[in-house]
Amino acid sequence: MIQITFPDGNVREYPNGTTAMEVAESISSGLARNVLSARINGEVWDATRPIEGNATIALLTWIDKDGKSTFWHSSAHLLAEALEALYPGVQFGIGPAIESGFYYDVDLGDKTLSFDDLPAIEKKMLELAKEKNTYDRREVSKEEALAYFTEKGDTYKIELINELEDGTITFYQQGAFVDLCRGPHIPDTGKIKAVKLLSVAGAYWRGDEKRKMLTRIYGITFPKQKELKAHLEMMEEAKKRDHRKIGQELELFMFSERVGAGLPIWLPKGNALRERLMNFMREEQEKRGYKMVTTPHIGKKELYITSGHYAKYGEDSFQPIETPREGEEFLLKPMNCPHHCEIYANKPHSYRDLPLRIAEFGTVYRYEQSGELHGLSRVRGFTQDDAHIFCTPDQLKEEFLNVLDLTKTVLSRMGFKNFTAQISLRDPGKPEKYIGSDENWEAAERAIIEATDEVGLETVQELGEAAFYGPKLDFMVRDAIGRSWQLGTIQVDYNLPDRFELEYIGSDNQPHRPVMIHRAPFGSLERFISILIENTAGKFPLWLLPEQYALLPINEKVVDYCKTIADKLAIHDIRGFIDDRNESIGRKIRDTELKRIPYMLIVGDQEAANGNVSVRRQGQGDQGIMTLDEFAAHFQEVLNIEKEA
RNA sequence: GCCAGCAUAGCUCAGUUGGCCAGAGCAGCUGAUUUGUAAUCAGCGGGUCGGGGGUUCGAAUCCCUCUGCUGGCUCCA
Known part of the structure; x- marks a missing residue:
């Protein structure tokens, strides 16, 4: 026993x-x-x-994460079995469970698979699932494993087996399908009741763009049909929050083929939002001792040779602009730090001047591969809420903590609760990817880890995700369909001060090298706003909105009364406009609801006579009659709640 | 950049296997209507079917190419 x-x-x-x-x-x-x-x-x-x-x-x-993952991994095997039945000779790469579903990478030879082929595969999977075949585990020798897949002609599996140690290799078989697999699996295929194949996509074998591109099939399965239906409905709902769709509906921004892909154009309403975000950041930074600067959008190529960026990214950047007579070469700036280093170098510094915090809303241009562009989240021209802090090594931690505090203030003010703080460290196996001494790297990595520990920030560490010049702390937030994006970032840099030979005179009257922190709490305004849109579904926090209310007169006679209300609200710093179009009140309400303006103040003869307004809240309907003072008080209360949240 | 798709009016979409002057709703314009909590009514204008090339007696529809977009992959200072 x-x-x-x-x-x-x-x-x-x-x-x-x-x-x-x-x-x-x-x-x-x-x-x-x-x-x-x-x-x-x-x-x-x-x-x-x-x-x-x-x-x-x-x-x-099913309620356990690992249970789901077992289920989905087994579903990947079922997909493979169906593919083998439908497309004899298909070769298999890998087929793991992912956060939401699973995929399998396959090589179909000359056959190309498209979205339209998926329903037939789904049907086959369900057919095979009904056979309730068990997943049978078997330990095999390396020799046996190789022999099986050589016989089958599956080159990808052979490559995988060759990297495994003899004695640790297992096969799983369900029905006629045998796969190299560590497992585990669910007891039998009969548990898979609902199947949806979501998309086909290309994926390089082993993630290496020099190797063959396989066909990746994404899918999701459930033990109950009802759960699949709910999942698909949820995806539909999420699509409605897509910032590209809402951005168009609310006329926040646009793109133009003629201007160019990945170059966002901010329309008046989107720009007003941007301005408010910038003002908010300006105030928070001023409280924390930052000085604002403005630098040009281009810089000489030599600037980037000095910074080391040219060697690293020169080939993969917009190519230099040349002056017609002199032949000087300029690059569109891909970041602001070299310019800011020059500001530091503009005059000698005493240790008493430090830390020096230089901030700029700097618009930068980066070449992104055409297939990478995505709405406002991945663009070729964007504005960072950038700043560089130059400090002594002793001040590093305190400055880091200061930035951490700012970043947390920003995220909480925006109502972002579900962020992940990721510490990106070097990949110890690939020293050639990084510049700077081991010693500096270690000190910087230690500073980040200690500072986050100190404020009790929960973090995840990722090896190999560091920038080439230093480790960083990134704040990651998810978009409507669950993709994770980097927003705020804090990066320690010992390298740039070295390259620009920046100095300060210490209390010992000797020159010393300052440490630099790059930081951008929003990251970029473009990406930040994209996430803000998707998190709020376009219902922005009240304090950020340029138009907080719409005054809706029921007839022409009360328009003048509406004007007096607008004036009085302006005194309370409550912003809005009067919709005096010749339209029915029903139409005005509908249009205002769709514009996601939080308050509608409806005014007819009764309100004009009694000196009050009828208040309606976006998405919540009629709130009843209020006097202006009552409304202003209510409004202030909502603002306070937002602030404390 | 790579794989698979998509591109018809400002927006959302119809347009059977290639066949008369390419359609609808909303938006817009004009007029009427002065309205009580999510669309008042009527009339009118609007598209070289993303650009270019080709096949064909004939192309929105088939082929090539470029551009843009979508979902992935790779990349991301």
Whole structure:
């Protein structure tokens, strides 16, 4: 007998070689039906795999993240089985579960697969699922594994096997389909009741753009049809929040083929939003001792040779602009730091001057591959809320903490709660990717980790995600369809001060090298606004809105009364406009609702006679009659709630 | 840049297997209407079907190419 320990600490005895499924059955048949896999001694296993020796167990079902992931990984195998049945000779790459569903990378030879082919594959998958084939695990020798896939002619699997150690290789088989796989899998295919293949896309084999591009099929599956339906409805809802759609509807920004791809054009309403964001940032920065500067949009090529950016990105940038007579070369600035370094170098500095915090809303231009462009999130010209802090090594941590505080203030003021703070570190295996000494890298990485620990910021660390000149702390936020984007960033840089030979005179009367922090709490206004739109579905916080209310006169006679209201509200710093079009009140309300203007003040003969307004809130309907003072008080209260949130 | 798609009026979309002057709703303009919580009514104007080239007696429809867009991949100072 062996002892099995349950998550609640209970211990029960079972015969040696018992499976998780049998354990589940011993508890209830309902549980057994729902078990997808099990965590045995911390490792996720097949529910049908015999447990040898004492163990801890956690039975995993659809509600567990690992249960879902087992389900989706098994679904990838089902997809592969269907593909093999429909397209004999297909070769397989890898087929993992992802955050929401799964994919399989396949090589169909000369055959190209398009979206229209997916329904037939879905149908085959459901057909195969109904066979309720079990997923059978088998340990194989490397020799046997190679022999099988050589016979089958699957070059990708052979490549994978060659990198595995003999004795650790397992095959899984369901129905006629055998795959190289570590597992685990669900007990049988019958649990997969609902299948939706979402898209086909190209994906380079092993993520290497020099290697062959395989066909990637994305899909998602569920144990119940109803769940699939709910999921698809959710995706539809998310699409309505897409900033590209809302941006057009609300006339915030546009693109023009003639101006060029990836070059956003801000329309008056979007620009007003931008201005408010910038003013907010200006105020917050002024409180924290930043000085604003303005620098040109271009800089001589030599500037970027000095900074090291030319060597790193010269080929992959917009190419230099030349002066017609002198032949001087200028680059569109891809970042502001070299210009700011020159500002620092403009005069000698004493340690007493530091930290020096130089800020600019700097518009920069970067070449992005055409396939990468995406609305406002990935563009070729954008404005950073950039600043560079020059400080002594001793001040580094305090300055970092100061920036951290600013960034957190910004995110909370915007109502962003679901961000991830990611510390991006070097890839230790690829020193050639980075410039700067080991010593400086270590010091910088340590500073970031310590500062985030100190403020209790929860972070994730990613190796290999650092910029080429230094480690960074990025704030990542998700868009409407779950993609993660970098917004705010804080980067420590020992390199640029070196390259620009920046100095300050210390208390010892000797020259020293300052440390530099690059930071942008919004990141770029473009991307920030794209996320703001998707997070709020275009219903922006009240304090940010240029148009907070619309005054809707019911007839012409009350327009003058509306004007007196607007004047009085302006005194309270409440902004809005009068919709005096010759339209029905129903139409005015509908149009204002669609423009997502938070307050509608409806005024007819009664309101004009009584000196009040009828208040309607966007999306919430009639709020009843209020006097102006009542409305102003209510308004102020909402602003206060926003501020504290 | 690569893979797979898409591109018809300002917007959202129809347009059967290539066949008369390319359609609708909304928006716009003109007029009537002065309206009580999500679309008042009527009339009118508007598209070299993304650009260019080709096949054909004939192309929005088929082929090539460029541009832009969508979903991925790679990249992201």
